[in-house]
Amino acid sequence: MLKVQEIREIIKLIDQSDIEEFVYEHDGSKIELKKRVQAVVQEQVRYVTEQIQSPQPVVRQETAPEAPAVEKAPATPENTSAQAAEKSNLHKIVSPMVGTFYQASSPDSDPYVKVGSEVTSDSIVCIVEAMKLFNEIEAEVEGKIAEILVKDGELVEYGQPLFLVEPK
Template sequence: MDIDQIEKLVELMKDSDLSSMEIEEETFRIRLAREKEIIAVHGGGGASAPAPLPSPATSAPAAAGGASAPEPEEKGIVYVKSPMVGTFYRAPSPDSPPFAEEGGKVKADSVVCIIEAMKVMNEIQSEVSGKIVEILVENGEPVEFGQALMKVKEG
């Protein structure tokens, strides 16, 4: 792969709003990644195939298809929500420990889980520092856009 091809991949990432991309061929492997904004609403409110991410928003609609009503407002609680439709994973691989545990502490921008969409593993980060109060989704479970994944008590 030459520098022109790499530059085209970088442009594709920018144009598609991708956060990471990984390509592997017989003689080489390349992984490109950049920071992204994760949706978390205060008070209830790598792979080879690119997948566009939805535009960041300050609030997200309640998930459809079997999801419960919007979460009630709780003082000091932040809901980490899914920024896309996909499959929820608590760890980077089946043999690895989970990114976050109930009762565990997280920092702002800590990776707390992965959402796999179209074979792209998207790292989901906490927007706030605090304590994981509850993990609302089971490992390997499908999630919808805007679905609450975790409750984090700020502090």
């Protein structure tokens, strides 16, 4: 039977090719992958259209003058390079496919990981559902979850960062 990493690699190759259907049979096991590029594009367009058609109303309230706001330090090269250095040591866990991101195996279950959770290279951090196939995504690095970049139920793209991990 193929390993999860090998299946992911096959999915990547099919995703990047013009192949619409792939079937692999070996020792009584069968893997069948189908992609419908047009259906995914139409769904994304509809999603964007729904967002545009239902803008949030802007509510303005008049209030009494407040105390002066505390000014942020201007973005100096030192501040920017410190933030970049902090972000550069973080490992990105990216989506291996286009699909829907889920933090837990079911709506009733606890999330696989939260900010601050310790993970190993084989820890499952989320599920990406594509065409009714639920694909468990592994951390592939040891460390601590620093940030979750995607909301539960959100559509994700191939290669889109899902988590930032502080490696050990």
